[in-house]
Amino acid sequence: MDQQIIMKIDDLRMYFNTNGGVFGNKRKIVHAVDDVSLSIMEGETIGIVGESGCGKTTFGRAILRLYKPTGGSIEFMGQNITDMPERKLRQLRSKMVYVFQDPYESLDPRKTVGSTVGEPLIINHLVRNKKEYEKRIAELFEIVNLDPSMANRYPHEFSGGQRQRVAIARSLASDPKLIVFDEAVSALDVSLQARIVNLLADIKERLKITYIFISHDLSVVKHISDRIAVFYLGRVVELSEADELYKNPLHPYTKALLTAVPIPDPFLEDKRDVIFMDGEIPSPINPPKGCPFHPRCPFATDICRTDAPQLVDMGHQHLVACYASQEGRLPK
Amino acid sequence: MANRNKKQPILHISESRRVFKALFKRKIAVISAAVILLTIICAVFAKWVAPYDPYTMDLTNIKAVPSWEHLLGTDALGRDVLSRIIYGSQSALVVAIVSVLIAAISGIILGLLAGYFTKVVGVIIMRFVDTLQSIPMTVLALAIAGLSGGGLVNIVIAIGVSLTSLYARVMRGQVLKVKQSDYILAEKMHGAGNFRIMFLHILPNCIPVLIVTITMQMGSAILMEAGLSFLGIGITPPTPSWGSMVQDGAAVLTTRPLLTIAPGIAIFILVYAFNTFGDALRDALDPRIRNRK
Ligand SMILES: Nc1ncnc2c1ncn2[C@@H]1O[C@H](COP(=O)(O)OP(=O)(O)OP(=O)(O)O)[C@@H](O)[C@H]1O
Numbered sequence: 016m017d018q019q020i021i022m023k024i025d026d027l028r029m030y031f032n033t034n035g036g037v038f039g040n041k042r043k044i045v046h047a048v049d050d051v052s053l054s055i056m057e058g059e060t061i062g063i064v065g066e067s068g069c070g071k072t073t074f075g076r077a078i079l080r081l082y083k084p085t086g087g088s089i090e091f092m093g094q095n096i097t098d099m100p101e102r103k104l105r106q107l108r109s110k111m112v113y114v115f116q117d118p119y120e121s122l123d124p125r126k127t128v129g130s131t132v133g134e135p136l137i138i139n140h141l142v143r144n145k146k147e148y149e150k151r152i153a154e155l156f157e158i159v160n161l162d163p164s165m166a167n168r169y170p171h172e173f174s175g176g177q178r179q180r181v182a183i184a185r186s187l188a189s190d191p192k193l194i195v196f197d198e199a200v201s202a203l204d205v206s207l208q209a210r211i212v213n214l215l216a217d218i219k220e221r222l223k224i225t226y227i228f229i230s231h232d233l234s235v236v237k238h239i240s241d242r243i244a245v246f247y248l249g250r251v252v253e254l255s256e257a258d259e260l261y262k263n264p265l266h267p268y269t270k271a272l273l274t275a276v277p278i279p280d281p282f283l284e285d286k287r288d289v290i291f292m293d294g295e296i297p298s299p300i301n302p303p304k305g306c307p308f309h310p311r312c313p314f315a316t317d318i319c320r321t322d323a324p325q326l327v328d329m330g331h332q333h334l335v336a337c338y339a340s341q342e343g344r345l346p347k
Numbered sequence: 348m349a350n351r352n353k354k355q356p357i358l359h360i361s362e363s364r365r366v367f368k369a370l371f372k373r374k375i376a377v378i379s380a381a382v383i384l385l386t387i388i389c390a391v392f393a394k395w396v397a398p399y400d401p402y403t404m405d406l407t408n409i410k411a412v413p414s415w416e417h418l419l420g421t422d423a424l425g426r427d428v429l430s431r432i433i434y435g436s437q438s439a440l441v442v443a444i445v446s447v448l449i450a451a452i453s454g455i456i457l458g459l460l461a462g463y464f465t466k467v468v469g470v471i472i473m474r475f476v477d478t479l480q481s482i483p484m485t486v487l488a489l490a491i492a493g494l495s496g497g498g499l500v501n502i503v504i505a506i507g508v509s510l511t512s513l514y515a516r517v518m519r520g521q522v523l524k525v526k527q528s529d530y531i532l533a534e535k536m537h538g539a540g541n542f543r544i545m546f547l548h549i550l551p552n553c554i555p556v557l558i559v560t561i562t563m564q565m566g567s568a569i570l571m572e573a574g575l576s577f578l579g580i581g582i583t584p585p586t587p588s589w590g591s592m593v594q595d596g597a598a599v600l601t602t603r604p605l606l607t608i609a610p611g612i613a614i615f616i617l618v619y620a621f622n623t624f625g626d627a628l629r630d631a632l633d634p635r636i637r638n639r640k
């Protein structure tokens with residue numbers, strides 16, 4: 016397959032300044048995303064997984080330039096958007112969109128859901144008259160399995176799942192090339208999760224869009240992703256094809272995450288190695304030196320405490336950033 | 348879903364129609380709107396509504412008690428109280444509506460800009476607002492009176508300017524809050540311009556909080572006018588004004604209470620009507636409580 020790169024992210028860093036201390040006199044820097052490089056192929060679905068607070072949302076927003084990155088570069092459809100001024104960026108915004116984590120917060124409470132879905136149509140001058148506008152909104156509602164007659168209602172009249180579908184319909188309005196779904200299904204119950212994930216897979220099939228699918232839940236990401244990037248404390252620690260990652264996790268953190276995912280087969284369940292993580296996820300304020308995972312890692316050695324490992328291809332496009340794994344010191 | 352009528356228009360009802368419908372479903376809104384409308388009619392057609400000329404003095408018939416000839420009696424100069432109240436509604440309405448609208452519109456725009464562009468523009472605006480706020484209203488009214496003479500315009504500008512800073516402040520606070528919402532970030536994410544974000548999304552989400560303040564201040568503006576008129580820098584004497592009627596009547600409160608009570612009740616009714624209308628309007632603007640009884 017000779018796929019095209021739709022987005023190329025190099026050494027992306029996103030730091031936040033916060034005021035520590037009661038009187039806000041101690042400035043602290045949150046390393047929300049640290050040195051992330053990732054090339055996203057046109058038409059693929061890439062899953063981003065990791066624990067709460069590891070920088071998934073920040074990453075998703077930074078690559079769409081909802082934030083101004085602290086460092087690194089982002090290239091989208093051949094254009095460097097890292098420092099692109101907002102006015103110029105607006106031309107590209109219809110091509111890369113983001114679906115927010117919280118469907119209760121992302122819809123304007125004083126606008127009907129129909130006009131919310133139609134907003135990108137107007138902003139990007141995609142319809143010529145009212146008739147076209149309404150027709151397109153009805154189409155978008157049908158794509159996400161919502162009755163178009165609900166377009167006249169307000170967000171508070173909808174359930175979480177319906178709101179999420181409204182948000183998805185809005186994201187599709189401007190015919191984007193790339194959509195970042197930030198925990199698109201995490202707020203929903205399991206049966207609805209499956210339905211929305213299938214719906215998204217279906218839409219992708221038809222409309223040929225590239226997805227970045229963010230979730231803290233590996234079992235959700237598994238179904239939809241072609242490749243998966245595992246985040247830990249703002250860094251990518253493992254990157255691989257989805258099946259390969261599940262069959263053969265290389266990073267101790269990924270192994271630990273996978274042991275948290277139940278396997279339906281009790282025989283396999285018994286056979287797998289269980290890795291327990293010690294302690295809490297460290298704070299992204301003053302992250303540990305060396306490998307970010309070393310304070311919790313049972314295999315950490317001296318080098319892990321001083322030098323951060325780089326992603327190395329271990330074959331089959333399976334990349335891992337772990338000295339122990341790269342040196343073959345991990346139990347199989 | 349398959350046999351759904353495809354021709355059915357989906358976005359037909361406009362937002363303003365919904366607000367109107369919800370507003371006039373509330374009895375209290377209809378009553379207060381009627382009171383305000385009635386006052387406006389009295390003010391506009393005072394010449395025909397009032398039984399007497401409000402300036403004609405009848406020194407042979409001063410401080411008369413109510414009778415069929417003078418329904419609310421006469422004042423210390425023998426002028427018909429009812430006619431003066433009817434004419435007084437003119438300045439009351441102008442002061443309440445015009446001065447508060449001047450303040451609200453300029454304050455809201457200043458606050459919107461200051462809250463949205465927090466850097467240079469915001470700092471400059473807030474310095475300006477601080478300066479405005481530091482000038483006492485009476486001093487401002489005196490200064491304007493010195494420049495352009497007393498009268499209604501003087502009062503409207505003085506009250507309008509001195510209320511502006513309040514709106515600017517409240518509005519800025521609201522904007523700072525609303526600006527943080529995901530739905531505003533969503534607008535930016537879809538490529539909306541600043542103008543669209545500010546006026547179509549931030550403004551509608553901030554205004555309702557301000558509506559109650561606006562209508563409450565329509566009431567207080569009438570009272571401020573009374574104060575300024577009493578100091579002699581407001582509406583000049585023969586022109587009837589409810590505020591100065593209350594002040595004048597206070598001198599003979601014990602013997603002729605009606606001279607104070609009658610304009611007082613007029614103020615009360617108008618102020619109350621503004622407040623209840625404002626409450627109902629705020630509810631009607633909010634889709635979440637619009638259709639609640
Ligand atoms: N605007 C901000 N200012 C300061 N710190 C921030 C900001 N946004 C995020 N952070 C910090 O950056 C880190 C990463 O946050 P982020 O929201 O990206 O995590 P996440 O992986 O999306 O978590 P979750 O799964 O809970 O949504 C957190 O420690 C968070 O406190």
Ligand SMILES: [Mg+2]
Binds near residue numbers: 073198
């Ligand atoms: Mg998040």
